[in-house]
Amino acid sequence: MTNIFKTFLILFSISATVPTFAQVPTKAEDVSPLLIGEILPEASLQNADGKVLKLSTILSQKPTVMVFYRGGWCPYCNKQLSGLVDIEKEILELGYQIIAISPDDYKNLKNTEEKEKIKYSVLSDQGGKFIKEIGIAFSTPASLTDYISSKSQIGKTSDVMPVPTVLIVDKAGKILFEYINPNYKERLSGELLLAVLKTLKI
Numbered sequence: 001m002t003n004i005f006k007t008f009l010i011l012f013s014i015s016a017t018v019p020t021f022a023q024v025p026t027k028a029e030d031v032s033p034l035l036i037g038e039i040l041p042e043a044s045l046q047n048a049d050g051k052v053l054k055l056s057t058i059l060s061q062k063p064t065v066m067v068f069y070r071g072g073w074c075p076y077c078n079k080q081l082s083g084l085v086d087i088e089k090e091i092l093e094l095g096y097q098i099i100a101i102s103p104d105d106y107k108n109l110k111n112t113e114e115k116e117k118i119k120y121s122v123l124s125d126q127g128g129k130f131i132k133e134i135g136i137a138f139s140t141p142a143s144l145t146d147y148i149s150s151k152s153q154i155g156k157t158s159d160v161m162p163v164p165t166v167l168i169v170d171k172a173g174k175i176l177f178e179y180i181n182p183n184y185k186e187r188l189s190g191e192l193l194l195a196v197l198k199t200l201k202i
Contacts, residue, residue: 024137027138027182031136031138033180034135042056043125045124046106047109047122047124048113053123058097059170061097063097064099064168065193065197068102068167069102071104072112073151076185080164081100082117085116085120087193096202101122101131102124103127104126105126107155108124131162140157140160140161163180165179166193176202177196177200
């Protein structure tokens with residue numbers, strides 16, 4: 001075996017064992033999310049007090065309606081979060097809990113909670129690590145960064161945004177249902193969400 005061939009084999013075996021990380025797409029239409037049936041990765045998220053919470057601990061309590069929103073600066077997101085408040089009682093009665101996640105700095109969460117009268121969990125994935133890992137992140141456009149800056153947000157604007165997404169997951173983090181729409185103006189209606197929750201067997 002020649003030295004060149006040996007070197008090729010070594011390089012091939014190294015490249016085969018090193019994971020490759022896909023680049024974050026620049027457009028919302030190009031995301032590649034996890035699919036129904038796949039398990040969410042572990043994540044560390046912050047609540048409005050800055051306390052770090054493990055996702056697996058949260059999910060182990062109940063099946064979960066998980067909403068990913070762009071931030072408290074987004075009027076379409078706030079309308080969606082407020083709509084969840086209106087149907088929260090019905091969701092809880094069906095045996096689910098609600099968590100809403102954004103790349104907002106955790107210091108902005110209290111304002112979102114108070115403005116929308118939210119009682120369910122609103123959490124920060126600051127930096128968007130979890131959002132990237134589940135494949136719904138895209139690069140924050142410069143025009144959006146300027147808009148967010150005009151809304152008196154606290155802390156650094158995230159380099160990535162999530163495509164607005166609703167996941168329904170079981171206590172092990174397995175995805176049972178997903179709604180992902182690159183058009184941030186269109187959101188899953190409360191009526192359709194309740195219909196899905198009633199159909200799923202948990």
